[in-house]
Amino acid sequence: MTGDPVLREAQHAETHAEPSAEDLEKISRMPRTVSPSDLDAAPSVSVGYPNRGLLRFGQRINDQRDLTVKVGSQDSRHGTGELVRVIERAAQEVAFRYPRSRLTVGDLSRPGGGRFRPHVSHQSGRDVDLGFYMLDRRSTPVNEHVFVRLNNKAMGIQWGKLFKFDAARNWALIESLLSHPTTDVQHIFVANAIKRRLIHQAVKEGANPEVLMRARRVITQPRHGAPHRSHFHVRIYCADDDRPMCKDRPPFYSWHQSADQAPAMAALKPNES
Template identity: 30%
Template sequence: MRSRALLTLFLLALVALSCAACVGASPTPLAPALRGSIGVPHHGVITDAVELPRQGEGYRLLRSNGVRWGTAGLVAAVQRAAAEVARARPGGEPLLVGDLSARYGGAARGHRSHRTGRDADLLLYALTPDGRPVRSPGFIDFGPDGLARIAGGGAAPMSSASSDADEYVRLDVEREWLLVKSLVRSPDAHVQWLFVARWLEALIIEYARALGEDPELVWVAESVLLQPGDSTAHADHLHLRVACTPDAFLSGCLGGGPYWPWLPAVPQLVPPPDVDLAAAILDDLLPGGAAAGSRVAAPDSAL
């Protein structure tokens, strides 16, 4: 009976951990504790969202479609990073910011995620081929050589036979690294992912290493920079996703990727299960001691 009681309590604890998902990831009178970023980025909502102003120091919005709301941390991180790039390299064009989330989250046109206020599309900084800063021409693909052809709307290598160099822009790797550096170091961001094409990641990381940046900082940046496997390569923008904050875990924020070890510790709502105790409980409950000789793989697997 004691074993059954322990198992029941353990299962109830697991149910409590997933309660946000059980109530449909939406605040209701039955779940008043659900607030802020609720659910996972591709299936959730947001309350108490913060609006990103149309323009600010070092940035401006790409369009006025109302999809410019996010968590306070996300909005602050975008503003801080854009301002730091502008101060470090004055005279350049502002960062163009695409969509965040709708006022109350949920489905946003053209996006699978962007539903919980934790995603933002940041267009890439651009230069003319001879190195003059230019305003980003929009969502155009940059190739492995760092060049993008404006007229064709896609990446194309610049050939010596080309007579119109103005059709091309190249990635401003210096400003792009400054942006990534600011985001991963930001106390507001808690960066979970920076989705971008792997060849653009290579250009950014190679630049950071050549610059002699702190290896640990470069390692963190390299960890969060990722080409997504379930969508486009993201050769035309940087997709910022922030992690749940420790407090947000308590009010319905879920998933979206790994919670990196360098981020603030999350609350331990339920102590890790005792592996031997769990095996003993199973052995006691299953007929004929079916659990005998076997062990739960690990506490993490059990949860």
């Protein structure tokens, strides 16, 4: 047993999925700060690390006109308020540019967070798996709410049908995720073959250079574990008002300035890809 309250709480979460009355009491007494740029601060609290943490007062993401939670993820659709807003805004922006688009949302966290097999992370309400926007064999946009595993040509077969990666709509998604005014994305894990197509699309469209630079750095194929050929795994940084209970590990990018980071910690490189 450790003296670190965050670790202790995470260990508690591993044995009991539900937060105790004492935990909830403690969290309800935490001082809440509201920054002027985000007047409606989310009441949710992400506790600990994405792979050892909990979620308090999580928000449920609901199906709406431009997003659908896929079959299999209905009981794991809780995130911090910030994560839910980032996802909803991205789905709306893609649908605004490409009418009738519907984002496929996979797992977020369980209602109280905590361990969630088979994932390693997804514990503290700051991770989400998002399906790709797809084209059919005739390159017509489709909305099938399933994760399709894609090959190096960004094509895959599901239910006997051929699906192709829709670079335009997926870049619109990434562009929205990486340009949220108050919430910063730390990671977008996806296979390198997919990343190449996104960057190519961004360059072709003459994307905003700042957003393009962020995309080149934030999007990576994980060096360990699954290469992510069927979905994007997106993680956001801790919200300022969830610290110090909420914990981030590097990388801390230069454009992500927050309360507890010394400038010296800025711009650590995650890896080359």
